[in-house]
Amino acid sequence: MRKAGHRTERMSAGVVADLGLHAMALPFETEPVPVVLAWHQRYDDDRTHAWLRDQVNAAVRQRFPAQD
Structure with missing residues (x-):
């Protein structure tokens, strides 16, 4: 574990x-606590918002690579 x-x-x-x-x-x-990125569904198809989500995801993955 x-x-x-x-x-x-x-x-x-x-x-x-x-x-x-x-x-x-x-x-x-303790049990792991998930860290999530959430947004209102009205932004699902918003290109600017999608770009920002991608930037946040890339930064987090670079700083904290998966350790599975």
């Missing part, structure tokens, strides 16, 4: 460092 916090740790590392915070592991296992 993959630890749910691994990706969270990677995602928060920059913010933690920038703000001088300390991150600690939870003392128990």
Whole structure:
């Protein structure tokens, strides 16, 4: 079983460092929390909105590659 916090740790590392915070592991296992990109259906066929969604998806995939 993959630890749910691994990706969270990677995602928060920059913010933690920038703000001088300390991150600690939870003392128990947790289920993964999905991260989703949602929009109103009226934007499904909007080319500008589709471009923005593609940019966000590409940036997230580049920064946090799948580890399956």
